[in-house]
Every structure is written in C-alpha cells, then in structure tokens.
Amino acid sequence: MPYTPELKESIKAVERTRPERVALKKRGGEFPMMSLAEREAMLRYHPDYKEEGRRALLVGPSKGYRVAHEFADILEAWSRVKPEAVDLSTVAIETDVLVIGGGGAGTSAAILAAENGAKVLIATKLRHGDANTMMAEGGIQAATKIDKDSPYYHYLDAMGGGHFRGDPDLVYTLAMEAPLVIAWLEKLGMMFDKFPDGRMKSIHGGGTSRKRMHSAGDITGAEIMRTIRDEARNKSNISVIEYSPIVELILNEHGQCYGALMYNLETEEYFIVKAHATILATGGSGRLHIQGFMTTNHYGATADGLALGYRAGVPVTLLHTVQYHPTGAVYPEQAEGLLITEKFRGAGANLVNINGQQFVNEREPRDIESSCCIRECLERGLGIPTPAGKVGIWLDSPMIDMLSGEGTVQREFPGKYILFKRYDIDISKEPMLIYPTLHYQNGGLKIKATCETNVPGLFAAGEVTGGVHGENRLMGNSLLDVLVFGRIAGKNAAIYVKEKAQEGRPTLEHVVRFNKELAEAGIPPERVSPMLLPDYTDPETRKRQLTSHYLGTLR
C-alpha cells in the first residue's frame, strides 16, 4: 500500500522544509525545548487529563481512586469462577515459585529464582515470550559511560520525566541496577550495537540528559526476549506451561499467597497450582483500548494481573495515567497502531505538520510529544488526513540519512525498513505518518523495591506494577524495569521460599469478600475479569454467536 497521490502531495511540503531543518541540526541547533511550565500547560491536550474519561473505584483496596473507565471495569468485576465451587483440596502442580507471565519480567524472574535454588513454573497465557517486551524497539537505558553519566543523572531524568511522582526507592533501584542488567545481558550473549572495540553505542531518548540508550538495531526488546528465553529453556528447574493463564490467586489461612487457579485455554480445565511464592509478571493493558485509542501492545495485554492482585488486596498506584506513544503508525491501515520507535526521533527525525512545519522538539518526554501531536491535529487542524478518515503527523525519517550518512536508516532500523518496504514505502526516502497510540501502563500494583506486595509471598514486577515511572515513563526505562525488578523478584521469591513460606490451608475467602463488596456496589453480573484475550469479532458476526465456546473474553 504505497502512499496515495494526496499523501505524496503532502510529502512535498515536508521535502521543502527538510534542507533547512537538517542544516539547523548540523549547526548544532535545535527547535526550542519547552520549560517545565510550558510542558505542564501542554498536558491539557493529553487524554489522561480528560476527567470524563475516569471514575472513582467503588470497591477494593484503592476504593475512591479515580482511574480510566476501562481499568475500573477490570478492577470492579466478578471472578471468572464461583469461589465456593472450586475444589481447593486437589493440588495439580506443586512448585517453589510460580511466575505468572512469560515476558521479560517473568522470564528474568524465573531465571534468578532458579539460580537461587528454586523450582520454578512459568504459567503464561500465550507462548513463552509473546509479550510487550518482545515488541520494544528503541533501547534500554543505563548509565554505563561513567565519565559523563551516573545513576544520579539517570535518577534525575526518570523522576523529572515522571512528573516527580515516581517512588524514590524504586527509581533509585532502577538507576543503580541498570548497568548490572546490561552486563548480565552482554554475558548471556545479547547482540548490543557496539563499536569495533566493544564500546557500546548509546543515543538519546526523549527526556534523557545523557546518551544512555543502548540498543540492538530496532529490535532491542526482541533481542532481549529471545536471549533470556533461550537461557530459561536451558534451566532444568524451570518449566513453562503455555496457553494457561491464572484466573485467581489463592491465599492461605495465614494470609500468605498459596498459589493460584490456572486455566487451560485449550481444554477449558482449571487446575490448582500450589507455590510457596508467587510472582505476578502479567504485563500491561493496551488491549483495553482506553478512550478508544489504538495500541502498540501485544494480543494478551489485558491487565489480568491488576485484577488478580487487586482482589487479593494489593492497592494500585499511579494508574490514573497511561502512556500514549507519540508515534504509532496510522498508514497503511493494516499497520495501524504499530509502534514506530522513538529511536527515529533520537536519531534526529523531526515531527512536522501538513505545512511541513516543525511544532515540537522531537526529544520532549512522551506525554508532551503526544499532547503536541493531538493539539496539532485536533485543535489546530494541521494534521494530515489519511484515506481511512484518520489524521496523522509526518515523522521525517529521511532526515536521518542526511544527518548520519546514506544507508543509516536501513542499517539502524532494519525491522521497520523491511516492514514498510513490503508496503512499497522506502522510509529512508519518504516520511512515516504517525499518531499517538496507547503504549504503556504507567501505574499498577503497589510494590516495594524488593518487589514484595502487601500480601506475603506475593511479588510483582514489570508493567503490572506502579511507581517506577511516576506519571510518565521515559523511553528505554521499561525494558530496564522488567529486567531490574524481574531479577529482584525472582531472587527474593527464592529466598522467601526458604525462609518465610508457611504451610497453611488454602482459601478463596478474599474472593468471597470481594464479591460481597461488588454486590453492595451494584456491579452488573456480566462484568467479569481477568479478560484474558480481547474480542475483535465483527459486531454483526457476534450477534449471531448466541453461545460462546469459551476462548477468551466472556460474552
């Protein structure tokens, strides 16, 4: 699907202003960055700031907290099972550590738990590795060049990017552990972008004061995921059960996490998994399509862990903000929502409107970039209309070859280059049409820097948690988050198994209690979570589906 004649015409405006914009950069000049006050004023265009998009939670440990309706629908929802009907006496699988989720956080947790002597089971809803980690493109932050950078600057950037709302202990841990994670990955054989002498290449991301973004082409997350997954597969004390989500946590009489109720998506059986420690690493929630936005997230990003943890008594924090990645593809239609990595902007590509004008520096934090794109399109009417009736902004990728030499786009962004070539678009010669897309769950379950929750024996790590990124995550801090906290969760869970876990009678009393609250709040009975999988059936077809051989979202 190459660009239509109308779009090609619009590209001419981008081409007219390009030489001047490239020349400015070559002179060391920049489109002015905003002050903190200007940024704060710009945020009123951000979807998070629409009060009608949220409501106060009626039940649970964070009752009264205002979150997006889509989150509230997941948190204020009934269990998929009747707690009274579950036979808790028959344990199907017993393990030391149960890891819920097979993405970056879950896999690194599993490896560390196994290395600390625990027998580990990973229960995952899709395949091991089908996760947002796999899709992360641009890079992973770490202050590894200590002649100009240190955890001090990394801390400052992460705090400031998150509107100073991050949890200081979590941000401290993130920044301090970062170089250790990079060294771990290097040892495991990840192919980082390096100079011939082994020095790592590192670039800027939005909101970084130092170039500390490490990468592996434009598939950094995939390279991390496939490397650690391969390592996990070598460990004889890690087993993986795929297509088997957890639908409820089980506690014991002492209030510790006893394990979980696992559901086999294919055979529709439920199993009791007994674990001495449990790690929630279920990832994010883009498939909830908050405020109707498209998403970059993988198929299973349905906030399952939030529902599980919340019902077991873990509060949520900083969930009032979600991240809209400024640059999701809006053209061609079949690539809609697809992530266009921030690395393009890190490498110098401007964002320009229908007149070819730049309206924001391309390295502002993500919430600011998104707000500016939304304002440009919806308030100023300077977006570029697409054939499908949407609107977008040009991301001027050809600038990169002009700044850093012919062939740079193809070399540095092989994934995107091939993908767009399939649609007859050469992104080293033509810009990409983008619009903000739902990308990351900034907040989530409340944890300590040890990854403990307030439920003994229940740990959490990665996107399901909140506090590491404040109200807005910076590029390159999510791949870092999943590995830093995944590793900590795995290690601490293994220690917990040895030192603190107690035998006790299993119970779903917490679900019974939660049900009572739901009934009192008048929550409709058809509202059930976790969602497990989204439903994209054509509405006309769905009308004819009178019964549901259950494959995902309950009908």
Place this chain on the structure above:
Amino acid sequence: MTTKPNEKKPKMIPIFIMGKRFEVPETLTIMKAMEYAGFKFIRGCGCRGGICGACATVYRKAGDYKLLSGLACQTVVEPNMYLAQIPFYPANRATFDFSQMTPAPEEIFKLYPEIFRCVACNSCTKVCPMDVDVMDVIANLKRGDITRAAELSFSCIQCGLCASRCMGELPQYHIAQLARRIYGSLIAPRAKHLEEAVKTIASGKYEDCVRELMNLDEATLRKIYQEQEMEPEMTGEEWAPKDKKCL
C-alpha cells in the same frame, strides 16, 4: 480524542480459511480478516506487530500451485486466498550450559549434528517472512563463521517456517539463536566501560549523591532537573560535561 472511524463501506472479497469460504473487507490483514470472520485466536496470534513469530501462515491462491507464506499480522488478504496457520512447529532444540560454552564452531556441530544434513535447497530462505538468507546462515556455520551467521540471522523472529520446509529437518532458528548468543557473549569484544561502571557502582561511589536527591523536596529537585546540563545531540563519544557532580 479518538480519530474518526472510516464511514465508507469497504469492498468485500472472498477468502478461504482452511478451505471454508468467508467474505471479508479487502484492506484487512489475514489476522484481522480471520477475526472479522468470527475466529478467536488462542494460538497463532502474539504481538500483532510482525516481531514475535506466532502467526506464521501458509497460503495458496486459486489456480496457482505455488505455496506462499507470510505472517498473518502483516500480510494483506487477497481474493481467493486459501490459508492455514502454523502456530507451532515441533522443531528440536538442544539444551546446553551456556556458562561453559566456547566460541568454537564444534560446539554448534555437537549440539546440532543435523546441520550437515543441509542439502542447500534454499527452501528455508524462500519461505522466510523476514528476508533472512537462512541457507547462507547455515552455510556460514558449516564453514565455522559464527560471526557472519549471527549477523545474517539478526532479524530472525523464530516463527519456524524455515524448519517446516527443510528437507534436512534442521531447526535453523534454534541453531541461529545459539550462534547469536555465542557471538554476542564470546566473540564480540566486551564493553570495558560497562565493566568499569558495574565496579564503580559496587564500590558505593554514587550512594551518597543519589540518596541526597531522594531526600530533596520537590521544588529543589525540580530546579536541579530543569538546570541540568544536556549532552548535545550531534556530539560524538568524546563529549564531557562541565558539571562533574556525582561522576
């Protein structure tokens, strides 16, 4: 703040999902077309962005003997496409202790002796949805060039289509994964600055200055954040900040 949905009625085309006929809008990918038709994926659907390798699909067009392949989330439907997914392929994967690995090609030969069953038919390369020259990856490994094999296979998404077509029954994508790990860990030079950073953190050098930041009131923290020095975009590795605080 969502953008307007398309009001126009899309043109519908016939496709055959595992032999059964459905009418779907012509602009959809295979994945979206199957969902539109009423299928709900458990298997065969992952990232929906062309990188996880979950949705390998083979198809044929009416009247053509040729077997085509692609990723369901990336390939647009065409009229009279006959399609089937291959959500799982039972390829052999060797287990090994990576900490004992050496950068010798024999390590790979020992774990995957079937590599020498390759008859250079090139079916793997032809079927690869990521345009990896799979046969050349294997050829380089047979010659002992792990570095080249790692570079050539970098875009591999491990969908398994290569293995599904291989008459030598090689698990190319697992073999290439091993080659990349050996290259990344044992052949490419390690980053010295990284080792130094890890040591310096362990020495506790940054402890006090970062703790100091943690205890600041928000106004002071904001001021420091706002005033901090920015590394310019177009500088090389040689740039040094004026402010040496906590370095």
